[in-house]
Amino acid sequence: MNLWSQFLSYQDIHRPTQKMKYYFPVYERYFRDFIYKPVTILEIGCWKGGSMLLWKNYFGPQATIIGVDINPACKAYEEDQIHIRIGAQQDPQFLQSLLDEFGVPDIILDDGSHFQNHVIATFEYLYPRMNKNGIYMVEDMHAAYWQEFEGGYQLPTTFIEKAKKLVDELNADHTRGALPPSPFTRSTMGIHFYGSMVVFERCAPRLDFSMVMPAKAALLEDFVANLIQLDDQGNTSGIADMVRFETSPVFLLEAIEVLLAQTRTRPAYVIAAMLHNVGVERWLISFSLAVGSVLFQLHNKREQYVQQLTRLSSEASLQRRNELSQKYVIPVIAPLLEAAIATEDVGRVTQWFAVLKSCSPDLLAVPGPLPTVGVEAKIPFLADARSLLQRLRREA
Numbered sequence: 001m002n003l004w005s006q007f008l009s010y011q012d013i014h015r016p017t018q019k020m021k022y023y024f025p026v027y028e029r030y031f032r033d034f035i036y037k038p039v040t041i042l043e044i045g046c047w048k049g050g051s052m053l054l055w056k057n058y059f060g061p062q063a064t065i066i067g068v069d070i071n072p073a074c075k076a077y078e079e080d081q082i083h084i085r086i087g088a089q090q091d092p093q094f095l096q097s098l099l100d101e102f103g104v105p106d107i108i109l110d111d112g113s114h115f116q117n118h119v120i121a122t123f124e125y126l127y128p129r130m131n132k133n134g135i136y137m138v139e140d141m142h143a144a145y146w147q148e149f150e151g152g153y154q155l156p157t158t159f160i161e162k163a164k165k166l167v168d169e170l171n172a173d174h175t176r177g178a179l180p181p182s183p184f185t186r187s188t189m190g191i192h193f194y195g196s197m198v199v200f201e202r203c204a205p206r207l208d209f210s211m212v213m214p215a216k217a218a219l220l221e222d223f224v225a226n227l228i229q230l231d232d233q234g235n236t237s238g239i240a241d242m243v244r245f246e247t248s249p250v251f252l253l254e255a256i257e258v259l260l261a262q263t264r265t266r267p268a269y270v271i272a273a274m275l276h277n278v279g280v281e282r283w284l285i286s287f288s289l290a291v292g293s294v295l296f297q298l299h300n301k302r303e304q305y306v307q308q309l310t311r312l313s314s315e316a317s318l319q320r321r322n323e324l325s326q327k328y329v330i331p332v333i334a335p336l337l338e339a340a341i342a343t344e345d346v347g348r349v350t351q352w353f354a355v356l357k358s359c360s361p362d363l364l365a366v367p368g369p370l371p372t373v374g375v376e377a378k379i380p381f382l383a384d385a386r387s388l389l390q391r392l393r394r395e396a
């Protein structure tokens with residue numbers, strides 16, 4: 001049974017608890033890994049004791065629940081698995097006595113006085129001393145905006161402002177020396193802000209920031225296989241979604257080569273168009289698309305073409321490369337584009353037009369994105385394609 005259902009079916013009218021509805025998905029997100037484990041939960045603020053019972057039911061028979069409250073009457077809520085200690089949350093000696101007695105908590109939930117200086121004092125004492133992989137949750141953070149709890153909008157002395165600053169501390173390693181890494185930097189995996197709630201996920205030692213990548217060949221194979229599957233389904237937007245999450249242009253260009261070798265022009269073009277949009281040099285794309293096109297259209301001239309292009313690419317002569325592309329590719333692509341226009345085949349017009357456009361030196365100078373790809377595309381560039389064709393024919 002999930003926590004929300006347990007809460008709704010909670011019957012003990014003598015030990016009520018009151019929680020914001022939207023806390024439940026947050027609790028579940030961070031607490032579920034601790035269910036049925038020998039977990040120690042420290043909740044600051046017992047009120048009528050209801051939440052302690054809720055945690056006991058939710059975490060199961062191995063859990064130890066410690067409730068802390070300044071009100072001595074709360075002692076009455078003690079029972080099997082639930083320990084109540086009376087003291088002030090802002091008192092470090094009291095907090096230390098809890099650690100001495102129960103050991104380090106795995107989960108700390110601050111639902112106590114909500115006075116900002118209390119919340120800060122508790123966090124500063126307990127956070128570094130709790131389980132190194134634990135969860136620290138501060139709820140009712142709306143109090144950080146309310147004067148009666150020492151709050152105020154962007155008031156530097158509130159816990160919410162402290163938490164915002166900790167975001168920088170979390171990223172200290174990337175500040176190029178502006179902020180030295182602290183114990184907090186080294187022991188925190190993440191800070192999560194929710195409405196009225198801040199959650200800190202500890203993680204020690206924290207993973208370093210070196211990039212990791214699984215075996216690249218296998219990755220490329222998988223990536224291309226997925227794109228081909230989407231291509232078979234005609235799912236262009238799915239292809240675009242996959243490509244969007246891949247950030248290495250070199251990897252994507254390699255994928256273009258593999259796709260074109262298998263005459264998969266649609267996914268190849270989607271990648272090319274997206275690379276173009278993020279500013280990857282157009283000649284690289286032209287090169288890939290053109291080579292791919294000639295691969296299966298100009299078998300006899302392919303070797304010659306690839307050799308010349310490869311040589312020219314090292315000379316960094318954009319104009320020469322385009323001349324070459326024009327010489328080899330345009331005579332082949334133009335009739336294909338013409339046929340696609342005649343049958344109003346959106347996909348093919350998109351592909352051939354893009355290839356033609358990227359290989360035509362005068363059009364290279366024309367700013368603006370390549371045509372939009374998408375099954376829903378209505379060939380908005382059909383007129384451009386036609387006039388390009390006419391001009392090329394006139395020039396021929």
Ligand SMILES: C[S@@+](CC[C@H](N)C(=O)[O-])C[C@H]1O[C@@H](n2cnc3c(N)ncnc32)[C@H](O)[C@@H]1O
Pocket residue numbers: 016017018019043044045046047048049050051068069070071087088089090111112113118
């Ligand atoms: C919002 S209630 C707790 C509600 C409870 N956690 C629940 O979900 O049912 C806040 C509690 O914090 C206690 N409290 C107030 N000031 C405190 C302090 N300085 N130290 C510890 N507890 C305090 C109050 O006595 C009150 O019972």
